[in-house]
Amino acid sequence: MSNARTDKPIKKRKVKLEGDLLNYKGVWVLVESERGYVHPVSWELMGQGRILADQLGVELCGVVMGAPGPALQAQCEAAFAYGADRCYRVASPVLADYRNVPFTHALTDLVNQFKPEILLLGATTLGRDLAGSVATTLKTGLTADCTGLDIDPEDRCLLSTRPTFGGSLLCTIVTLNYRPQMATVRHRVMPMPEAQPERSGLIIDVDPHLVETDVVTKILDFLPDDQSGKAQLPYAEMIVSGGKGLGKAENFKLVWDLAKVLGAEVGASRAAIHAGWISADRQVGQTGKTVRPALYIAAGISGAIQHRVGMESSDCIVAINNDPNAPIFDFAHYAIVGDCVQVLPALQKTFAAYLGQTA
Amino acid sequence: MNIVVCIKQVPDSTHIRVHPVTNTIMRQGVPAVINPYDLFAIEEALRIRDAHGGKVTVITMGPPPAAVALRKALAYGCDEAVLITDKIFSGADTLATSYVLASAISMLGKEQPVDLVFTGKQTIDGDTAQVGPGIAKRLDLELLTYVAKIVAVDQAAGKIQVERRAEGGVQLLETRLPALITMLEGSNEMRFGTAPDVFRAARAEIRTWDRNSAGIEDIKKVGLKGSPTIVSRVFGPTPRDEKAEQIAFDPAAPEVATAALLEKILADSPKVAKELARHQAGEHAGARHE
Numbered sequence: 271m272s273n274a275r276t277d278k279p280i281k282k283r284k285v286k287l288e289g290d291l292l293n294y295k296g297v298w299v300l301v302e303s304e305r306g307y308v309h310p311v312s313w314e315l316m317g318q319g320r321i322l323a324d325q326l327g328v329e330l331c332g333v334v335m336g337a338p339g340p341a342l343q344a345q346c347e348a349a350f351a352y353g354a355d356r357c358y359r360v361a362s363p364v365l366a367d368y369r370n371v372p373f374t375h376a377l378t379d380l381v382n383q384f385k386p387e388i389l390l391l392g393a394t395t396l397g398r399d400l401a402g403s404v405a406t407t408l409k410t411g412l413t414a415d416c417t418g419l420d421i422d423p424e425d426r427c428l429l430s431t432r433p434t435f436g437g438s439l440l441c442t443i444v445t446l447n448y449r450p451q452m453a454t455v456r457h458r459v460m461p462m463p464e465a466q467p468e469r470s471g472l473i474i475d476v477d478p479h480l481v482e483t484d485v486v487t488k489i490l491d492f493l494p495d496d497q498s499g500k501a502q503l504p505y506a507e508m509i510v511s512g513g514k515g516l517g518k519a520e521n522f523k524l525v526w527d528l529a530k531v532l533g534a535e536v537g538a539s540r541a542a543i544h545a546g547w548i549s550a551d552r553q554v555g556q557t558g559k560t561v562r563p564a565l566y567i568a569a570g571i572s573g574a575i576q577h578r579v580g581m582e583s584s585d586c587i588v589a590i591n592n593d594p595n596a597p598i599f600d601f602a603h604y605a606i607v608g609d610c611v612q613v614l615p616a617l618q619k620t621f622a623a624y625l626g627q628t629a
Numbered sequence: 630m631n632i633v634v635c636i637k638q639v640p641d642s643t644h645i646r647v648h649p650v651t652n653t654i655m656r657q658g659v660p661a662v663i664n665p666y667d668l669f670a671i672e673e674a675l676r677i678r679d680a681h682g683g684k685v686t687v688i689t690m691g692p693p694p695a696a697v698a699l700r701k702a703l704a705y706g707c708d709e710a711v712l713i714t715d716k717i718f719s720g721a722d723t724l725a726t727s728y729v730l731a732s733a734i735s736m737l738g739k740e741q742p743v744d745l746v747f748t749g750k751q752t753i754d755g756d757t758a759q760v761g762p763g764i765a766k767r768l769d770l771e772l773l774t775y776v777a778k779i780v781a782v783d784q785a786a787g788k789i790q791v792e793r794r795a796e797g798g799v800q801l802l803e804t805r806l807p808a809l810i811t812m813l814e815g816s817n818e819m820r821f822g823t824a825p826d827v828f829r830a831a832r833a834e835i836r837t838w839d840r841n842s843a844g845i846e847d848i849k850k851v852g853l854k855g856s857p858t859i860v861s862r863v864f865g866p867t868p869r870d871e872k873a874e875q876i877a878f879d880p881a882a883p884e885v886a887t888a889a890l891l892e893k894i895l896a897d898s899p900k901v902a903k904e905l906a907r908h909q910a911g912e913h914a915g916a917r918h919e
Contacts, residue, residue, distance in 0.1 A: 283859060304796050368795065370772045394796050399774045402762030406727060411857035414757040434863065436754050441863045448857040487771055491801035507904045533908035557756060564900040575866050586898040589873060600868035604890055608878035616883035620891050625909050
């Protein structure tokens with residue numbers, strides 16, 4: 271496909287679903303919880319799953335797995351509030367903490383029993399680990415890190431869009447002849463839906479028949495992360511990011527200085543991370559964090575797709591770049607063509623004056 | 630320890646350019662490298678071999694030029710290399726790729742049982758992280774993804790302990806060999822190949838396996854045919870409907886532009902105005918400044 275012209279369908283192929291695959295109906299979302307805490311990406315997926323289920327005219331179902339107890343009940347109720355019509359509750363002490371084999375076993379059995387046409391998971395360390403194993407067991411298609419999910423109105427197939435070629439182009443991937451159609455989506459890519467506490471639904475209890483002595487891998491300990499000092503990019507409302515256009519490592523200080531005035535978080539492009547100018551946990555983009563701030567200031571960032579998919583949902587994007595043809599100007603709201611080394615200090619002064627700070 | 634490392638040769642993505650008019654990938658002159666995430670897998674395999682003895686075999690599925698990546702891995706100190714190449718393998722998605730690699734690893738296992746399989750956490754071109762879990766499932770290996778550290782290997786007992794990156798923390802896991810490990814980036818630092826290894830690599834034989842030597846039983850499961858996912862469209866990014874509003878910038882009076890920008894933002898974006906007001910009221914922490 272190296273020289274394929276883009277923006278054209280490569281080849282329109284027809285869906286050929288045979289036998290039992292015709293019975294696969296409904297959209298499922300895995301409600302991911304680790305240590306009692308539901309990952310917010312599950313509710314973001316529930317919001318998108320609701321849209322897909324409505325387009326197809328089918329039910330939206332949550333899959334809740336874990337140790338028996340009130341936490342699972344609460345997770346089912348939350349799933350209803352975020353849009354699910356039905357929840358499959360798979361309870362077993364073996365599922366208390368995530369391990370690949372028992373979770374793969376339980377989810378695969380559930381799919382084989384209830385036959386969903388679409389199965390969505392968060393692109394977390396848990397979701398990617400589980401999705402890869404489940405898709406291989408079911409011999410079906412899985413598309414990782416989607417930035418868009420839609421339904422083809424002609425053949426009711428899931429259209430999964432994601433960056434490709436190292437994040438320089440986008441592609442849409444379909445699974446025509448296998449079910450379920452599986453996809454993972456990263457945190458913050460889809461908007462968080464509004465919870466509707468008055469919604470309710472049907473809980474179906476399923477016993478996964480798991481026995482601890484059958485599970486080879488044991489969890490000896492869990493060491494929670496120390497969050498202090500770590501970048502809190504995903505929920506930041508203002509972010510200043512720097513890229514290779516800053517020229518050299520020392521100039522990254524200008525990004526920090528402006529962020530300090532704004533009370534903003536600091537982000538970076540992949541190129542700036544690879545240059546070693548800043549720590550990897552500050553990367554914004556497909557392989558870094560996805561952010562949705564009110565204000566995103568991109569200094570010296572060219573705006574390749576892999577960066578764009580991580581920040582294009584920002585309300586207001588200000589791009590500063592020397593190159594008037596930089597792709598970032600195609601999707602920024604405000605453009606300053608100029609040298610970051612001159613623009614950033616000026617921005618810092620302007621904002622400091624507005625905010626009543628003394629320099 | 631008999632260790633197999635799966636690697637992939639990828640285009641160095643920092644050199645990929647998209648033609649501005651045709652929106653096609655310009656591949657000419659893009660250098661090919663070992664997927665950078667795989668280097669952590671190679672290094673970890675070499676460390677276990679150095680500590681426990683045995684050998685490291687590096688394998689890849691790809692076109693004949695991928696032999697260059699294998700030779701590079703030999704220069705780092707890997708003992709043997711197998712290139713798995715056949716025209717019918719092309720166009721494979723992750724399901725079809727894991728089928729071929731699992732089949733080849735089974736063949737290696739017939740020569741000598743395999744204790745550990747390593748992969749990188751994902752590739753930089755596909756970014757899926759699906760092939761490692763796929764191989765583990767097909768070979769019924771214990772799967773340990775996103776491993777940040779190998780804590781202990783007990784060869785006699787056939788056990789391994791690792792630290793695995795999970796959401797919100799690190800799991801300390803113990804499992805049994807054989808296992809498949811996907812290594813997290815930054816988990817170690819790649820060694821420089823020694824002079825003898827570099828010389829050996831230049832002349833070393835790289836075994837080349839086609840579908841038969843790789844033990845492929847069902848050719849309907851490989852390549853494009855064996856891939857349930859289909860790329861239906863490749864496209865470039867769409868510009869916003871409205872072009873970015875240009876703020877004229879004069880280096881002689883830089884604050885004229887930035888003041889104009891602030892004024893426009895405040896007028897157009899109530900959300901930003903609100904966030905600035907919140908910050909003024911001391912409600913934001915912002916980045917912890919280093």
